[in-house]
Each structure stands twice: as structure tokens, then as C-alpha cells.
Amino acid sequence: MSNKNRIYWVYWIVLTVGMTGYLIMQLTGEDKTVYLPGKTSHGHYQIEMACSACHTDPLGGGEVLQDACMGCHGEELERADDSHPKSKFTNPRNADRVAKLDARKCITCHTEHREEITLEMGVSLPNDFCFKCHEDVAENRPSHVGMEFNTCASAGCHNFHDNRGLYEDFLAKHLDEPAYLKKASVKPLSAGKAYELINSYPVAAYPIKSLTINDADTPADVRNDPKVMQDWLASSHSKAGVNCTACHMQSSAETKEKIWKEKPGYQVCESCHESQVKGFLASRHGMRLAQDLSAMTPGQARLDMKKNAHDRELSCTSCHGSHQFDKKHAAVDGCLACHDDKHSNQYKQSKHFTLWHKEVTGQAEANTGVSCATCHLPRKQSRHENGTFVSSEHNQNDNLRPNEKMLRSVCMQCHGLEFSIDSLADRKLIEKNFSSKPDVHIKSLDLVRQRKDLKKDIEGM
Amino acid sequence: MKHKILLLISSMIGSAVLLSACGGSETKSGGVSPQVMADSLFSVMEADRTVYTKLIIGRLAKEEKVIKASEHWKDEKALVLPAQMFRYGAERVAEKGAPFSYSLLSLWPVNKQNKPKTEIEKKGLNFIAENPGKNFYAEEELGGTRYFTAVYPDVGVASACVSCHNKHKDSPRTDFKIGEVMGGVVIRIPL
Numbered sequence: 220m221s222n223k224n225r226i227y228w229v230y231w232i233v234l235t236v237g238m239t240g241y242l243i244m245q246l247t248g249e250d251k252t253v254y255l256p257g258k259t260s261h262g263h264y265q266i267e268m269a270c271s272a273c274h275t276d277p278l279g280g281g282e283v284l285q286d287a288c289m290g291c292h293g294e295e296l297e298r299a300d301d302s303h304p305k306s307k308f309t310n311p312r313n314a315d316r317v318a319k320l321d322a323r324k325c326i327t328c329h330t331e332h333r334e335e336i337t338l339e340m341g342v343s344l345p346n347d348f349c350f351k352c353h354e355d356v357a358e359n360r361p362s363h364v365g366m367e368f369n370t371c372a373s374a375g376c377h378n379f380h381d382n383r384g385l386y387e388d389f390l391a392k393h394l395d396e397p398a399y400l401k402k403a404s405v406k407p408l409s410a411g412k413a414y415e416l417i418n419s420y421p422v423a424a425y426p427i428k429s430l431t432i433n434d435a436d437t438p439a440d441v442r443n444d445p446k447v448m449q450d451w452l453a454s455s456h457s458k459a460g461v462n463c464t465a466c467h468m469q470s471s472a473e474t475k476e477k478i479w480k481e482k483p484g485y486q487v488c489e490s491c492h493e494s495q496v497k498g499f500l501a502s503r504h505g506m507r508l509a510q511d512l513s514a515m516t517p518g519q520a521r522l523d524m525k526k527n528a529h530d531r532e533l534s535c536t537s538c539h540g541s542h543q544f545d546k547k548h549a550a551v552d553g554c555l556a557c558h559d560d561k562h563s564n565q566y567k568q569s570k571h572f573t574l575w576h577k578e579v580t581g582q583a584e585a586n587t588g589v590s591c592a593t594c595h596l597p598r599k600q601s602r603h604e605n606g607t608f609v610s611s612e613h614n615q616n617d618n619l620r621p622n623e624k625m626l627r628s629v630c631m632q633c634h635g636l637e638f639s640i641d642s643l644a645d646r647k648l649i650e651k652n653f654s655s656k657p658d659v660h661i662k663s664l665d666l667v668r669q670r671k672d673l674k675k676d677i678e679g680m
Numbered sequence: 681m682k683h684k685i686l687l688l689i690s691s692m693i694g695s696a697v698l699l700s701a702c703g704g705s706e707t708k709s710g711g712v713s714p715q716v717m718a719d720s721l722f723s724v725m726e727a728d729r730t731v732y733t734k735l736i737i738g739r740l741a742k743e744e745k746v747i748k749a750s751e752h753w754k755d756e757k758a759l760v761l762p763a764q765m766f767r768y769g770a771e772r773v774a775e776k777g778a779p780f781s782y783s784l785l786s787l788w789p790v791n792k793q794n795k796p797k798t799e800i801e802k803k804g805l806n807f808i809a810e811n812p813g814k815n816f817y818a819e820e821e822l823g824g825t826r827y828f829t830a831v832y833p834d835v836g837v838a839s840a841c842v843s844c845h846n847k848h849k850d851s852p853r854t855d856f857k858i859g860e861v862m863g864g865v866v867i868r869i870p871l
Contacts, residue, residue: 300754306771310781311868312797314823359792359850388752670849 249512257332260341261521265503269510273331281324288325291501295617299381299624320344320351328379340620346373362666375623375644375661384626384636390667396635398656403633404586406598408546409608416603417491425465430457437463438479450542461491488535494601496535498613504533517557528557547579550590565652566591589633595619597628622649637664714828715817718867721780722832725766725865730837733762738838749840762841763790779870784834786863788853790845794863798822804831805864812861819871827868834863 245253251268259267266272273287289296296304308316308323321327330336330343337343347368357364371377377385432452437443451457456465466487469480480487485508489496500509507515518529531537538553539545551572555563566572571589578588595615600607618624622643630639641657642648648657712720741749741759750758760768766784774781787805789795796802804816808831816831836842842856856862 304771306774309774310770310783311822311825311827311870312781312783312801312866314825315797318823355792386752389755 255332258334259332260329260334260337262341263331264521265507265515265519266510266512269512272510281326284326285324288329292325296380300383301380302382303379316352320348345369349377349379362669372621375640376663378621378623381621381624384623384631384640385663387667387670390636390664391671393631393636394664394668394671396637398635398638400631400633400635404584405593405632406600406609407586408598408610416605416608417493418605420491421465425460425462428460430460430462435463437467441467441479447542450540454542454544456544482541485535494610495613498596498617499535502614502616504537504615508534522558523560524557525559531557546592547590550592550596551575554591554595561650562652563591565650565654569652569654571653594625594629597625599628637661640664714869714871715830717780717869718817718828718830719815721782721867722830722865725769725782726832728769729762729766729834732765733838733841737762737840742838742840761844780868782865782867784863785866786834788845788851789863790848790850792850800829801831801866804829804866807831808833808864809861816864822868826871828871830867832865832867833861834865836860836862 242253245251249268251270254270255267258264263273273284275287276283303322305323307313308321317323328344328348329341331341333343338346349371350368353368353371357366372379383389430452432448435443435448435451451463464479466483467479467481468477469483469487470476471478485496485499485505496505499505503520504515507513514532514534516530516532517524538549540548551566555566571593574583575588575590575593577583578585592611595618596611596613597618598609599612600609612618612628618628623640625643626636626639630643634642638657640661640663641659642653644661645657645659648655648659737749737759740746748756748758749761750756751761751764752758753760753764763784770782770784783794785794785796785801785805787796787809796805798820800818800820804818807816808814812833815833818829820827820829836845836856836858839858841862842858842860845851845856845862846854
């Protein structure tokens with residue numbers, strides 16, 4: 220071997236060893252940017268450093284990815300009465316359709332790390348894909364003659380997965396409703412009933428009774444901050460008997476002995492507020508924590524956030540405060556402390572805020588105001604072994620995309636269906652935070668109206 | 681070298697013969713034919729479907745009128761329609777990864793996705809409509825797999841079936857009568 224060749228070999232070996240070492244370091248560290256095949260979508264970028272959240276098996280193929288998708292989104296799809304579940308496509312009679320569009324797998328339509336082809340809702344297909352199975356729709360729906368296939372889902376008429384507020388009979392049932400309903404309010408929260416619903420609630424240690432400052436059970440070596448005491452006394456915790464040690468005395472990971480924890484994490488809240496924490500961990504606020512990554516900060520967000528909030532780490536107490544747990548504060552000020560986009564900044568000029576202001580100042584009945592949380596953390600009724608209860612959905616992204624998901628759980632609590640559909644389709648109106656009537660009109664209800672009239676004509680013949 | 685190749689080929693042929701012999705003996709020792717399998721599956725499906733239609737829908741929704749049955753059963757807090765009950769069962773079977781599949785189709789479907797699509801489905805549904813009481817059996821290839829496909833008549837067994845289909849806004853037929861073939865159950869078993 221010549222000297223020159225020997226030098227090339229040495230270069231090659233050093234380069235290979237160096238590169239391998241670098242890649243291994245990247246793989247084991249938190250920053251795995253080097254492994255990203257492309258920019259991650261809006262929905263997943265927060266957890267892109269937790270590769271194993273989706274790529275659960277390095278040797279696994281599409282099936283493994285599918286399991287990962289369903290692990291996070293399966294429950295939501297079930298709740299949405301998914302119009303196109305996998306089971307609709309596994310029947311061999313649909314083999315020709317699957318060959319054109321394999322709708323059995325999420326990644327067929329939602330390819331990740333491909334920003335250049337990713338559209339709204341994380342869809343990475345041209346948006347006329349409905350054509351592949353519904354090309355003959357106009358044969359049975361003369362009203363659809365001439366409609367472009369890229370308007371099925373973009374015109375406010377249909378969604379691929381969630382059509383709970385858009386199906387024809389639902390539209391027919393809510394035809395001609397006024398823009399503003401007479402009864403306009405949301406369900407009251409089942410507040411303070413956690414102990415009734417949780418069988419494991421330690422009622423012997425923390426009996427349900429209103430506590431005073433003399434009852435505070437802070438250990439002797441912990442200083443009682445007067446502001447903290449004041450906040451706690453004003454909170455629903457002190458009124459329900461939840462004393463200081465209920466949250467602050469936690470088992471040590473090493474010795475299992477109960478020790479005072481200055482700043483307990485979300486796991487403590489979870490022991491009584493399980494559904495709220497579940498929602499939080501599924502949301503853009505908590506999804507990083509759910510993957511054991513560091514907490515989300517507004518500085519990492521792709522939306523506009525206030526500069527002075529960039530380094531705040533998001534947890535339950537970011538919105539609720541660490542001792543006052545004031546729901547009214549969390550419902551508006553908690554959001555506006557960070558969010559700095561047009562929609563958020565217009566809120567206080569909206570009619571929704573006027574109603575909220577009236578409610579919090581006692582000029583209007585409870586549950587008639589519209590805060591950020593009214594729409595983005597809507598009330599939901601859940602069944603529990605000890606009864607039903609109304610809580611707030613803490614996954615504030617649950618109803619955001621497509622926004623027609625808001626129709627039933629939010630808008631229609633106060634507005635007619637047609638007004639609601641039109642408003643949600645009007646992007647400028649959304650930016651203005653619904654400060655006027657919609658300028659956009661979606662024709663789906665007109666089509667239902669025409670079809671009803673046509674049926675009446677035929678029946679009358 | 682030639683020797684080795686000959687040896688390899690002869691051993692492969694030998695293995696193939698041996699394996700095919702094993703397969704043959706398995707069938708003889710207790711396997712059922714696809715048709716018997718499909719007929720058996722259909723007898724269970726038809727029995728469950730009739731029981732649900734008569735004892736649940738016919739009794740509670742039509743006669744006693746204690747609860748409604750509705751296509752939008754969740755929103756209306758109502759009973760699931762018999763056709764939906766059947767389809768949900770089929771979807772659940774598919775979710776569990778069973779090797780066979782079944783569907784409820786019709787020449788006059790309320791939902792147009794349930795009209796016949798493959799040539800065998802078209803032939804089969806026409807056959808059972810024109811030959812009451814008879815089943816249709818065939819083989820077809822779909823997505824690169826060969827299937828034994830059986831089509832069985834789905835008969836309107838109660839007034840609830842015919843009245844609902846006759847007045848549904850999306851039904852292409854409005855003159856169904858009790859006892860008539862309204863559609864067909866298609867069962868496919870991979871061969």
C-alpha cells in the first residue's frame with residue numbers, strides 16, 4: 220500500500236469513527252435534529268425529539284406507525300364517530316379503492332416530515348382525494364353536479380373523520396334556527412365534587428369541610444407565606460378540606476418516605492383531576508410532558524406569543540396559579556398572558572368578552588359569559604361509576620381543527636346552526652374574534668332546504 | 681456442479697410432494713369446505729338479525745313504542761337499526777382480523793356505498809332477487825387474493841324493515857313487501 224493510500228485510509232477511518240460517535244451522541248441526547256428527515260408538522264413538532272413516540276420499533280413498518288397514531292388519536296376518532304374507520308376499508312370488496320388510496324393507514328393522507336406537501340389538517344395529499352371513491356356522487360345528488368372535488372372538505376360541508384355537526388339529518392333538524400338562541404348558556408361545571416367521584420379520595424385524612432388559617436397543616440420548618448395563605452383560603456381547595464400537605468407531601472422516589480415538595484408536578488393534580496390532566500397532556504400545552512420531554516414554553520411555539528412569556532414552563536399552575544386556582548382567571552387572563560395573535564388580541568373588543576365581563580361582575584347569570592375557555596376548553600359531560608359530571612375539556616386542541624368540531628359542543632349552545640357554520644367558515648371574522656356577523660355563507664343548509672322542498676313536491680303529486 | 685444442482689432440484693420437488701400430501705390429509709381429517717363454512721356463518725348471522733329485528737325493534741319500537749329506533753341512534757338516544765347492527769358486527773369482526781368478511785348489500789341501497797361493486801356481487805344479487813330462496817356461490821379474485829364468495833338473500837322479515845325502507849328519503853324503491861328479498865348478505869372466505 221502506498222503512503223498516499225495509507226493516508227486516505229486513516230482519513231476514512233477517523234471520519235467514520237467521528238461521524239458514528241457524533242450520531243450516537245445525537246441519538247442519546249435530547250436534541251435529535253440531525254435525524255429529522257424534514258420539517259415536522261404543526262401537530263407533532265413539539266415532540267419531534269421523542270422519536271420513539273411514533274417510531275416505537277426501529278425495525279417496524281407501517282403497522283407499527285399505525286399503532287402509534289391510534290395510541291394518541293384512536294380515542295378521539297372513536298368519539299368523533301369517525302366516518303372513515305379502518306374497518307370500512309379492510310373488506311376485500313374495497314381492494315380496488317385501497318389500491319388507489321390506502322385509507323387503512325393514517326400515513327397515507329398524513330405523511331409526516333414533508334412540509335412541502337403538507338396542507339391544512341396535516342393532510343399531505345392533494346385535497347381532491349374524495350374523488351377516488353366518490354366520483355359518482357352527483358348521480359345520486361343532483362345538487363352536487365359541477366362541484367369540484369377539492370371543495371368537499373374545504374367548503375364547510377364535509378369532513379373526512381368528524382361529521383357530527385354536518386350530516387344531512389342534523390342539518391335538517393336545525394334548519395331555520397335564529398342566529399341567537401333564546402337560551403344561551405353553557406352547562407354548569409360539577410365543581411367541588413371530585414371527592415364524590417373518586418373512590419380513592421383520602422376522606423379520612425382530609426375530611427370535606429371548610430378550613431381556616433388555623434387548620435393549615437404546613438410542617439413547622441416550612442415558612443407560611445401570607446400571600447400563599449391568602450390565595451389558598453380564597454380557593455375551592457380550602458373550602459373542600461384540601462389542606463397544604465394533601466398536595467405538598469409526596470412520596471420520595473428513592474426512600475418512598477413522604478417529604479415536603481415545594482413545587483409538586485401535574486401528577487399531584489392528576490390524583491383528583493384525572494380527566495383534566497389527561498386532556499392537558501394530550502394538548503399542545505402538555506404533550507411534551509406526556510413524552511417525558513421538558514415542559515413546553517411559549518418561546519417554542521409556532522404561534523405568536525408574548526415576548527415576556529417566552530420562557531414560562533407550562534404546567535397546571537401556569538394558568539390556574541399555584542394556590543388561588545381561580546377558574547375565572549384561568550379562563551381568560553391565563554390565556555392572554557402568553558397568546559399574542561390577532562384572534563386573541565381582539566377578544567376584549569368582542570361581544571363574547573362583553574358577556575363574560577357581565578358574568579364575572581355579577582351583572583349576568585352564571586354560565587352566560589363567553590371566555591377563551593368557553594370555546595377552547597368546552598364543558599363536557601362524562602359518565603363515571605358514581606354518576607355523571609360536567610368538566611372542562613383540557614385538551615384545547617380537541618375541537619380546533621377542523622373547526623366544525625366546535626359546532627355542537629360550543630357554538631350551538633348559544634347560536635343557530637347556520638349562523639355557526641357560516642361564522643366558523645369566515646376566516647376574517649375569526650381573526651376579528653367574531654366581532655360582527657359572518658360575511659361568508661356555506662350552502663349546505665340551502666341544499667338540505669331545497670331537497671326537503673323537492674321531497675314535499677314529489678309527495679304532493 | 682451439475683450433480684449438486686440436480687440434487688437440489690430433486691430435493692425441492694420431494695419436499696413439495698411431501699408438503700402437498702400433508703395438506704391433503706389435513707382436509708380429509710376434518711376440514712370443512714368453504715361453502716359449508718359460509719352457510720354456517722350465514723345461519724348464525726340470519727338468526728341474530730331476525731331475532732334483533734323482531735324481538736327488539738319490532739317489539740319495542742313498533743308494537744310497544746317504548747323506544748325509537750334511529751339511524752342516528754346516538755344523537756336520538758334510540759335503538760340501533762337492524763342494518764346498522766349487522767354492519768357494526770361486520771366491522772368489529774374486521775377489526776379483530778378474522779380471515780373471512782361479510783357485508784350487507786342491495787340492488788336498492790339507502791346508502792349508495794352498499795350497492796354491488798364487483799362483477800360477482802352484481803351477478804349474485806341479481807340471482808337471489810330473481811330466484812327467491814336460492815343462494816349464489818362463486819369464486820373471485822380481489823386485490824390479488826382468491827375468494828370463495830357466497831351471496832344469500834336478505835328478506836324483509838318484519839313490517840319495520842319494509843316501512844322504513846319504503847319511506848326513507850334515500851331509498852330508490854318504495855314498494856317493498858314483507859317476505860321479499862330486499863338485499864343480500866355477501867360472505868367471502870379467502871382460498
